[in-house]
Amino acid sequence: MQLVYAESFDRIDEAIAREKALKKWNRVWKLRLISETNPQWADLFETING
Numbered sequence: 005m006q007l008v009y010a011e012s013f014d015r016i017d018e019a020i021a022r023e024k025a026l027k028k029w030n031r032v033w034k035l036r037l038i039s040e041t042n043p044q045w046a047d048l049f050e051t052i053n054g
Contacts, residue, residue, distance in 0.1 A: 006047040009038045 013019040026034065038045065 006045070007049040007052070008042050008045050008047070010048055010052055 011019075011022060013022065029037075042048065
């Protein structure tokens with residue numbers, strides 16, 4: 005399993021609202037979001053948790 009998409013937020017309520025919005029997206033939209041922000045589908049875990 006890889007972490008291929010992540011966002012950061014200053015406030016928890018913003019993060020929760022974004023999570024809820026993304027859960028309503030269909031699979032194609034989610035795949036497009038990942039492809040646009042991380043075209044190589046690189047594992048971002050080490051980048052974030054360094």
